[in-house]
Amino acid sequence: MYESDIANAEEAVKSEAKATEAVKEGEKKAEYPPAPKLTAADYPQIGGFNSRILVWIVAQLHLWFAAFVLAVPIFVLIIEAIGMATKDQRYDNMAYEFIKVSMAAYSITAIMGGLLTFSLLIFYPDLFKYLTSLFSRSMLAYAFLFFAESASLYVYYYGWHWLEGGFKKWVHLTIGLVLNFVGTVLMLFANAWVTFSMSPNGVDPGTGAFLGSEWDVIHNFLWNPLNLHRVVANIAYGGSIIGAYAAYKFLGSASKEDRAHYDWMGYTSNIIAVGGLLPLPFAGYWLVKEIYAYSQQMGITLMGGVFAWLFIMQAVLIGALFLSVNYYLWCGMGRSEGSVRYTKNIKWIAAAVVACFLVWFTPHTLVLTNQELKALGGPYHKYLGPLGIMPAKNTAVNIMIIMTFLSFTLYRRVNKIATVSWADAGSAVQAAIFAGGIGNIIFLGVYHGYFTNTAYKVASSIPQVSSTAVVIIATLIIDSMMFKGAKEVAPLRWGNVPARSQYALFTLAVSFTWLMGLMGYIRSGIRQHWHVNSIMRDNSINAFTPTIGYAAQVVTLAAVIFMAIVIFIFWLSNISSKKSAAH
């Protein structure tokens, strides 16, 4: 029977070929060829080498380094501008040190990009050819832009001290702006190639033949959602890596001045990372929403079935991120004696964050063996079950964000006392805003989660998010007015933090790294057996969707390689600075 299957298939292919000829008769030859249809033999095998894992790891490394290298100039430029505006040389020095770290990473990004191109060319030649035929112009532009990127980066970095003071500083800032612009455009191109493979556009939906407009191909359905997501995530990620650098330097420095400097640097990076982290879930919502809008099928693959379990992993990682951020802030309160006023509150915040984390972590169907299930009497635990559903999770995330923000707010006032006459009233209003915001989020979560039908469940997330935003913005506004001219009671003593706080920065960086790896797996995994979703099928022997455990191993391997390279870079910048100090 199996043989006859093959025979049937062959017959079908033959008659298909005939019909294609028939259809083509009298019709002018199509302008662009269709997407190739591949067989396992079209994928070169070299030894017993697993080409997919190779491409996967190289692509992931390229992405990590690129994210870092693209993000750093964004906030370096901002810090440099702050330094210029406040005339505080410390900012300028820190900005310079940031960009210095990213210089070594830059060449590694390029090397990884080259490696990725070669491995695609070698192992996925037909896919590569198809993609280059569609993206011919943008790929060429990419190559040229890459020169522009290098040029502006080199001038920006090596010209830092040359272009100092007065008008020259403006020139330098402008170069920084050009650098960021070029970098962003580079990323937008690369994003287009990636999103095209998820939500192809500008090609014939039946055959994959190019329809002639490269802009249509670039401007595909998921392009903008991914662009936003990546810019925001890159900033958070860049901050976290620089934070790890500062922590590394902090732990290695002997002098008090150095410790103070790196403590401050670590703190600033942490703020940058958190600043990027807070809006990230919302950018993520948008992306997922657009994935659903593009293809219900893809959305279901993402949120249901095997991939659904991945969100438990994601919860673990994001929980680790939030906990380390909070932990770092709490440790940092020790920088000022004024913190005694607040330390007793920390345990409540800690309890709330952990509780939220646990709710978030509760999977929809509890992860239980069948025996345990029998004992419990059903898949949904009587008490814990409802915590697994989406509104409960949204509620938990929002409260976690608010609590982190609360830690930050308290941290900001450890060293000062507001002197404005309405300070007490102001604090009371802030407390009311926090309480009201949290109350509203819980109410929405409970009401929409348990008393309305499914359609509304998703809807509840929007007012919840708005409540969070209102709390954050209102508190910031009141704070800025209330602490105008505030009295400093106990100065912040930079460097005066325990070493363990620095490990929180490492946890932040490594969780971020791993999380990005995992999300990369799911982003490309939801295409399933397609190179280009619904257009070009993956017919290699590796066309199966890896399980989470399998992906976890690959991501871990890639992360270890990444960490080793990064530590090497840190070490390099260390010996180079030693040398310049000796001079």
Added chain:
Amino acid sequence: MGKVIGKIFIFLLATVFVFMWVGYAVTKMTGGEKKAAGAVEITPEGGETIFWGKGRCFTCHSMGENGSAVRCPNLGVWGDKFPLPIGKRAESRAKERQAQTGLPYTATDYLTECLATPGAYIVEGYKNEMAVVYAPPISLSLHEIKAVILYLQSQGGEVDVNAVNNPSEIAKKLHDKISAAGAAGGGDPGHGEEVFKGSCVNCHMLKGEGGKIGPDLSNAGNKPLKFLSESILRPVDAITPGYETWVVETKDNTKAIGIKTKDDAQGVEILKATGDIVTVARADIKELTQDKTKSLMPEDMIEGLTVKDFQDVLAFMMMQKEKK
């Protein structure tokens, strides 16, 4: 500094290994890692790999104590509800099905039907929610489905390789359905039928039902896939003879566009896309021309269909073969 680096690296390694372990544990708890191999043999072992791997059956079904899925019928022995494993259960369910339809169902036929047309006979207490496993995203081939059937039979029943490879009358039809879906790039013909009823039946006749504006599609399955997809994507490029688009202009300057259903000494008869028939006497015709740039089949047909609809309707078309 060296010592610091060592400490940091160990800390980082420990952290990523914790993450890896969590990933691993999650996978283990959700059905284990039996990697879906590229090709399997038509054996119970091959089917087992599919069941716990590529076929994703484990995301919905447990097998007795194995697996953690609870949404859908357990296919092993499980509580009071499932006293028999699926291999044995299939035999009794086949008898029920036989009583219901009057057709000679065997256990193999029943299992084939479970996979080919999951909605045909729904397990009591469950909804028609079983995935179409030969359509995307799972896209099992007929070959793989045969292997899965043997695996299911190996759970307490008789492994009937012969029946799987030489299908009965009932199973043959189901096999055809699965092959057709595979040939159409993996569409779900069941849903394709709905699409057809929604978008096409007004113009096309299928087994004696439907409109007459377009050709009868009862035998569409005999045409190659490529032709069918072209016909939908770019109807005008391959207009079926006899269905060309004609434009009649009358002397009082009215126009009718449609298919010419009659053209004789008295005049012409035009069937418009709306289904209306216009008859114009020879004497009233000012001009009668064929418009080669238009098909009565709408050019933008595809715009109203999602990619999935398109694939599904193609799969449905591929199944339309009248008995010779």
